[in-house]
Amino acid sequence: MSDASRITVSGEQPYDVVIGTGVLGELPALVGEKARTVAVVHSADLPELVRPVLDVLRGAGYAVHALPVPDGEAAKNVEVLAGLWSDFARLGVTRSDAIVGVGGGAATDLAGFAAASWLRGVRCVLVPTTLLAMVDAAVGGKTGINIAEGKNLVGAFAPPAGVLCELGTLATVPREDYISGLAETIKAGFIRDPRILELVEEDPEGAASPSGPHTRELVERAVQVKADVVGADLKESGLREILNYGHTLAHAIEKVEHYAFRHGHAVAIGCVYAAELGRLAGRIDADLVARHREVFASVGLPTSYRADAWPALREVMNVDKKTRGATLRFVVLDSLGECGRLAGPSEELLQAAYLEVAR
Template sequence: MQKLSLDIPGKQYPIIIDQEAFNLAEIRSRLTAQKVMLVSDEHVAPLYLEPLRTELDGFEVHECVIAAGENHKNTHSWQKILNALAAHGFNRSDVLVAVGGGIVCDITGFAAASWMRGVDFVQVPTSLLAQIDASVGGKTGVNHAAGKNLIGAFHQPRAVLINIATLQTLPAREFNAGIGEAIKYAGINQPEFFTWLHDNRMAIKQQNKDALQHLISACCRFKAEIVRDDEKEQGVRALLNLGHTFGHAIENVSDYRYLHGEAVALGLVMAADLSVRLGHAEPELKAQFVELIEAFDLPHLLPNNYSPEQLLNAMRLDKKVQSGQHRLILMRGMGRAFVANDIAEKVIIETIRACSEGDSHDS
């Protein structure tokens, strides 16, 4: 077992990473309330909720199971959790436990932030993407028809409890999607982590426990350091959006046919292309991302049935657009991300075309 800590003004909580089987006793030890709402989705709930309920003998335990999938990361699912809290008389002294992937983590956190203006919750992430990103840092929310994560709040969990063994139940596509978020950290400020990912790609794909322990702990540590310095995304935390402005637009125009980590991987390639196109980075930056993304069977070209104009329209609704100006995270090289303002839409269109099937050439 490995224990990290996220420290921000007025709040400290543990991030515990365990290689062994689902650690029910550790979850129990983190609950301070006698009334508990377990929140999961229809895919994860059959795997873990029954043994967790058994372990929580002596607590008053209730369950809320929401529909699985990004299309259900919406106010309807959020409202379902709130209705369950109301039906069972939950108050500020009670606690929610999110058991699932990034969508469950985000929605449960938002429900906890909303109910009575804030109650405790514990994150128990079961997907790689949730373990290295969604469960850490206190960003919670749901999607709106106009775009991804447009409704939400900052609300930190009481604890994040990660069990590597849960990854064994993931389909290969979902496991690989989590690597998209891991590669993001390398692009932000961890060039040596990029080298580690490249050198250990086979061990990671084979789910070697030691490799996964290092991968998850490294990503959680990187994120915790950034959140510690900028909890509410007023400065350096914006760098965590590397690849995400393009990625969120891809999710939106494709009606979430791409998993989040897949869209982020595509977004990283586009961010690298745009960085090169604007003269901030050398041409090999894009090639570096493409090689590693391909190694994890992630997409690096946008299908040509989505037009650059569609993506651009979706990007205009992104939270990071300020005063009508596109605000993107770009790079001056691997591990040297920065915030770029007022980027001309003509150049963004050129990048999208260069990263699309049938058009993958420099424009």
């Protein structure tokens, strides 16, 4: 018997995020009775984690096919996606069948987009295996791949049929990757739920470990923040933009680093940068900026980046998804838990804020 908790993401296509230990048995119910064939798209380096998923699905009577993809961001490209389309055709995946994505955020992004684009949309269930994927990538219906010009520039809004967060898989995540996932969790604390920050501040070492006393609560709270936001605004027409707090600089760092830089590490730096922008624009005070640095640093996340990288970063920012026409837009805080927008900041302001995070 699982100890699952459920968080519902509302909207036109509501679905549940199931969180707990021993919850894989709930997977067939999410896949549904109509499916006969289930294609399991999974990170190639996760044989021990994908095996129980395959066993549960086969035990439920589905014709199950494992489709390994490269690990990490290497999976999120056109060639890998086209390979999956060919696999779906070979396996005879129909509109009544299902795709299950197992792995980190890159694998779930890819699986979601493959499902959204195959036959104009087939049922998709996501089984995130990293903290980053559980609290961010797998929840919200954003799917996509990368191209040479930028990250996630090609994609679709396609809510999954369900998300299954088996907390037991977190023990297999390398420490640096787990800590990277904490960045999105902490971000959720700054934009919406300050209790997350308090839990991290009370026990930073516990927060940095999947065996910590508050792991489940941190996951649940971060997922609830995302569920509340995307349930009200699936397609990022307004409110959902707040989830991009820190991401304008973060995505630029990832691009400059050729996606070899951990997403969460980039987000931590990006959030500090956004806080500095907010301070310099008169939106928040220095104490709240300092809290950004302290909370991220307390769990081992970076808060600064190379001083000489600014010209390259600034160029990449022009392709940011929040840009409207020629106007660069940033999500900033107006106070703890309350977000606003900063549109068209001056070049002087942008550079001054970067000098605060440069090393």
